[in-house]
Amino acid sequence: MKSRGLYPTLKRIAPYTLRYRLLFSSIVVFVLLYSIIARTLPWIVGYTIDNGIVKSDFDIVWKLAIAYMVTQTLASALLYVQSILFQRLGNRALFDIREDLISHVQALPIKFFDENSSGKIITRVTNDVSSLGNFFNQVLFSLTNATIETISIIIALSFVSVRLTFVTLIAAPAIAFLSIKITHRIREVFHAQKQKLSAINAFVAENISGIAVLRLYNRIGANQKKFQRLSLEYKTESLKMSFNYALLWPLLAFFNASCILLTLLYGGYLTSQEVIAIGSLVTFILNVQDLQDPLSNLLEKYVQLQDSLASADRIFDLLDEKKEDLTGKLITNSRGEITFKNLSFRYARTGPLVLDGINLKIKPGENIGVVGKTGSGKSTLISLLQKFYSVTDGEILVDHQPLSRISARDWRAKIGIIQQDPFIFRGTVASNIALNTNSLSRGRIEQAALLSHCTDIFSKRKGGIDAIVEEKGANLSAGEKQLIAFARIFAFEPSILILDEATANIDSHTESLIQNAIKKVSQSRTCIIIAHRLSTLHFCDRIVVLDDHKIAEVGSHEELMNLKGQYYDLYCQHYLKPNVDYIALMQS
Ligand SMILES: Nc1ncnc2c1ncn2[C@@H]1O[C@H](COP(=O)(O)OP(=O)(O)O)[C@@H](O)[C@H]1O
Ligand SMILES: [Mg+2]
Structure with a gap:
């Protein structure tokens, strides 16, 4: 599977956030407010130097110091509210995606499940959804903030001097180009890494299901080797990731150094020429220093974004799988x-x-x-x-x-169907008969249990038909599972009955008992x-x-x-x- 590219993926994610209009617009307002207020901070410092310290007007210094405190507090409060709003939006969007995904997976045709292992599907519903969750919970918040902060800092810089800003940021395009190249490679690696993880999960899931067979044939050791191979492949991808990721930081450090160096050189020159005041240069330098945080944040979150997007691709691929067509004519009075x-x-x-x-x-x-x-x-x-x-x-x-x-x-x-190995869910015998629907009365369930001889068989267990049943009916015999399946038939009374080797695991005595019951139900069907x-x-x-x-x-x-x-x-x-x-x- 290839990645779709940044914009097509973001376009698929966007509706999940845009549907919460009020929340979304409040976030935009708070983000803008915060960035404006945060940018006044270096300006206050510069203004204090030029108009207070240089002119020895301590009245101004004092007032501006208080203004600085108040502004800083306000900025922090805004950031706090913003972060909460982002979390709220993220959690809602993620909840919706998870819902969509699970209901979609349940509506896929059986053929899909023949072709895709449950381990792989589960990886998408769990790991991939949680990676995409990072997008909503961290990446979106940090990226938006960092981007707006970067832009507002650049605007603040050009307020001091457009010329100086231009010179300071001269290396930016080349650095941006290289970073984007590297992060795109990282996204491909994320894709590969997720596929490997999926393979590991599929392998583990299958091996846990088949643990008894593996033990019997003494295949644990051999399987361990296979697992090691899968794990090694995963590790190789992870190392590739670290290698690419590590490249980003020297690049950023170089950019930071070049910014400070150029500011000092060219800014110093401009001050000596009295083109800009010393306080303005301090404002400028403070702003340049402020640039480091959002830039490294931007880079880090951009990498995380690749991780989330790789997962989003996998989620949307699953959502794009065609659902089983359940529509069609209704049958009335079926003969x-x-x-x-x-x-x-x-x-x-x-x-x-x-x-x-x-x-x-x-x-x-x-x-x-x-x-x-x-x-x-x-x-x-x-x-x-x-x-x-x-x-x-x-x-x-x-x-x-x-x-x-x-x-x-x-x-x-x-249709009612009983198979050779009926599926049993974790719960009780009764909940398995009713298949967790509330439409069946207790009386009906008990009657079904009686007809299918479940009552007899389970009477020796604690709780009778309310006895606890483990996942896949692990604590039941094959025959007991079939009896529960029979009870389902008696409970739901389908108009067409299908038995596929349904009594294969039941002893002759119980079979003959059930046989009578089957004869009764099959008479009219x-x-x-x-x-x-x-x-x-x-x-x-x-x-x-x-x-x-x-x-x-x-x-x-x-x-x-x-x-x-x-x-x-x-x-x-x-x-x-x-x-x-x-x-x-x-x-x-
Ligand atoms: N989901 C599947 N995908 C591909 N082949 C299948 C699938 N299920 C069964 N088959 C194949 O179809 C054939 C008939 O299987 P089946 O109908 O289960 O036989 P049976 O008569 O034993 O019930 C077998 O050769 C089996 O290997
Ligand atoms: Mg068969």
Whole structure:
């Protein structure tokens, strides 16, 4: 990823601050007020020398000393208020950006999450947002102040003498040019550095998730080496950064020295020629000295700005990712008829066909079983039905309407799905059943827990269905997670039910108990059940056999058994000893 350049990025950030008009304009007023008042300070000193000290008028000196005190206090107070206003604006803008970013990320299509690791996404939402936060909390304040202070000092200098100002600042353009060159290089380095950090975070996140496997296969050492390599790459970028950063300071020191030197030489000459008074020269020198602070501040914050902007680029890149299209027609009175028409699908444009010419009409209320080898495309079919990907060819129709034109939000609310490894959030069993919605009554949750046998299973735990559940259900067995997923179905009563190897981790006894409950809920609903355990599919109206990404056979259990095709073979493999003929057995 390349950086966008200063102005395009700033243009993207600007609306976040400009929307707070009152706050923004008060800041502008305070900044201007401060810079004007701060510039009167050296002037007071110069005036005191020329009109008080030189003329031995101590009455003036005394009065001006008080004026100096008052002005200095006022300037500090203004700076204080200004800083608070900047913080307030910054925090609001940052809050808005974070909100936008998180809601945007949640609305991205599933494909995005297939292609980007969670570690990388998290780096953007956390590290990059905090780097951009520096922009609002420190950089904006300091840069604005330093710029205005620099400009006001230059104006104050030219009030004393335009000629002297010009000579003093003669090296400025060359120094500015070099500094900008260096800081731009720094921005590229920041970009690279952030990418490396992102890679480290992705690596760590993945390895923590897979820690048990790594331990088992004793890969910790090898992984440590990989981590060291990533860390080394990060360090190299950081060193590049320090090298470029370090170049800036000698440059500034040289400029400062040249300013003082030229002021003394040329200013001394002008005073000797009585072109300017000695007090004015003191004012001038004080102003030149005052220039050092904002300039070094400017340089330092300009570098920080590069850091913030590199992060801003990454944030806006994420914000530019196209959201999933949730709009479309609403479905009213869905009958639950689903038709796959010449459906073909591949995940990547150049990838293999994962589904090839699927034609299947599922009648309203029909229960369809799906079997097929691992990788034959069963789960993909379900993903397409959830509108997680757009189909490559053909279409899916829901009640004769193309699914592509139906609102994904509306449609998904009608589907209930249980997967082999359901996702469990940190919370309680009950909060996982309700998925943190407040729309479900406690009674409903309890009933769902009862039907799914969660109540039985969790009764031994402290708290029952209010037992604490860790992240990703770490303290639950795979089967317990599936039971919670079943409870979700009973709680939300979706009109279309999809089970994708949903009972794979549940023991036969509990399965048969749930089976009865499933039969009850599936009676009135369109239902798609993917299962390896063929006994689960007995009650289905029809069974589809997927093979080599195509539909190989369709029919009821009896029809398929009589067909003696793939289903028959599978059935024999599962339930009969090899070489024993099923029909013969049935007849005996
Ligand atoms: N997100 C994905 N990106 C690319 N390929 C995928 C993705 N998910 C699954 N596949 C591939 O698609 C094929 C079908 O997968 P899947 O539908 O999960 O099979 P199964 O029948 O076991 O459920 C597999 O070859 C798998 O490698
Ligand atoms: Mg699968």
